[in-house]
Amino acid sequence: xxxxxxxxxxxxxxxxxxxxxxxxxxxxxxxxxxxxxxxxxxxxxxxxxxxxxxxxxxxxxxxxxxxxxxxxxxxxxxxxxxxxxxxxxxxxxxxxxxxxxxxxxxxxxxxxxxxxxxxxxxxxxxxxxxxxxxxxxxxxxxxxxxxxxxxxxxxxxxxxxxxxxxxxxxxxxxxxxxxxxxxxxxxxxxxxxxxxxxxxxxxxxxxxxxxxxxxxxxxxxxxxxxxxxxxxxxxxxxxxxxxxxxxxxxxxxxxxxxxxxxxxxxxxxxxxxxxxxxxxxxxxxxxxxxxxxxxxxxxxxxxxxxxxxxxxxxxxxxxxxxxxxxxxxxxxxxxxxxxxxxxxxxxxxxxxxxxxxxxxxxxxxxxxxxxxxxxxxxxxxxxxxxxxxxxxxxxxxxxxxxxxxxxxxxxxxxxxxxxxxxxx
Numbered sequence: 425x426x427x428x429x430x431x432x433x434x435x436x437x438x439x440x441x442x443x444x445x446x447x448x449x450x451x452x453x454x455x456x457x458x459x460x461x462x463x464x465x466x467x468x469x470x471x472x473x474x475x476x477x478x479x480x481x482x483x484x485x486x487x488x489x490x491x492x493x494x495x496x497x498x499x500x501x502x503x504x505x506x507x508x509x510x511x512x513x514x515x516x517x518x519x520x521x522x523x524x525x526x527x528x529x530x531x532x533x534x535x536x537x538x539x540x541x542x543x544x545x546x547x548x549x550x551x552x553x554x555x556x557x558x559x560x561x562x563x564x565x566x567x568x569x570x571x572x573x574x575x576x577x578x579x580x581x582x583x584x585x586x587x588x589x590x591x592x593x594x595x596x597x598x599x600x601x602x603x604x605x606x607x608x609x610x611x612x613x614x615x616x617x618x619x620x621x622x623x624x625x626x627x628x629x630x631x632x633x634x635x636x637x638x639x640x641x642x643x644x645x646x647x648x649x650x651x652x653x654x655x656x657x658x659x660x661x662x663x664x665x666x667x668x669x670x671x672x673x674x675x676x677x678x679x680x681x682x683x684x685x686x687x688x689x690x691x692x693x694x695x696x697x698x699x700x701x702x703x704x705x706x707x708x709x710x711x712x713x714x715x716x717x718x719x720x721x722x723x724x725x726x727x728x729x730x731x732x733x734x735x736x737x738x739x740x741x742x743x744x745x746x747x748x749x750x751x752x753x754x755x756x757x758x759x760x761x762x763x764x765x766x767x768x769x770x771x772x773x774x775x776x777x778x779x780x781x782x783x784x785x786x787x788x789x790x791x792x793x794x795x796x797x798x799x800x801x802x803x804x805x806x807x808x809x810x811x812x813x814x815x816x817x818x819x820x821x822x823x824x825x826x827x828x829x830x831x832x833x834x835x836x837x838x839x840x841x842x843x844x845x846x847x848x
Contacts, residue, residue, distance in 0.1 A: 455553065460554065510628065524612045531605035578756055650825050656818075672686070675805065713827050
């Protein structure tokens, strides 16, 4: 397991690099917890009250939330270009303002049309404040030792639901859903706007010289066979992964477990996600890019297939949920490093936005598609079997996503130099 104490050494804090803002890493940890917790995780907690108080259908409110995720995916491409050129401060500060404003609009929405407008604006905020811009900032400032910084931020981000789901529920016990969203918008603004504006003020380093694998620029990379196959594999995996998360509770309810038992299984899977992320640095050191990609996608299929065929006992299902969460946690970091492992850091923001847009869209559609497919396929166990096949197909495609040969040379060596020196 990764030495968590070592994660806080010079490579993670900025020691030894004056161009690297020392406050950026702790600030991004705080803002990822807050942004994910309020803009994303508060919705499933408040949605039942939203539908009961307004009379709007659950399908309508959930569609508005899914629209935000789709907007986030599409806007992320443009946001990535801006990040490459100007850095994260303006983008993430503006995104924080948009996030708070969007929740105010959602809270005040008199009808579904305004509700949709609020969530559309929230999608722009997600693209500007969630993992992708944070990853772009850390990749440029912390390279070649960026995996450790990415790990720290995703470990913090994994606590978002742990912190804000109970907090949102507690607020909802005392206030209406509208007042709760207004209070959360105030917290979001108070934490994220000053943190992004003040902590991300360091000079934005010039992009490193493109590796020879970037000959022809980002357009050539985006048209390449490797890029398309990688995007396809990550999209299929993302669809399966998010469908599993949403369908796990119905699966366990169908098998006779209580709502509380199902909720605990889902929640402990989130804890496994955080645990799994501590292992990624070790995987990156010892397993090559293609093998790591194939292995993690295949493990996603294996754990999904296990849910399809293992009815119990409950303790075994808990262990399986934790294992599946560990795989999901690693897949988050796999996606964060997919570009740098193959094409370097020169145009990370733009290429990462292009790569993750279809995966984020698939994640947004997965809850609807999973629920729609469960009945035609004969129930949730059969749905999980289908999702396992999709993950297996993703792993098969990933076998053809080898890094371009020139990237294996000097550029790759420079990226991993930090790892070997940190171990000495």
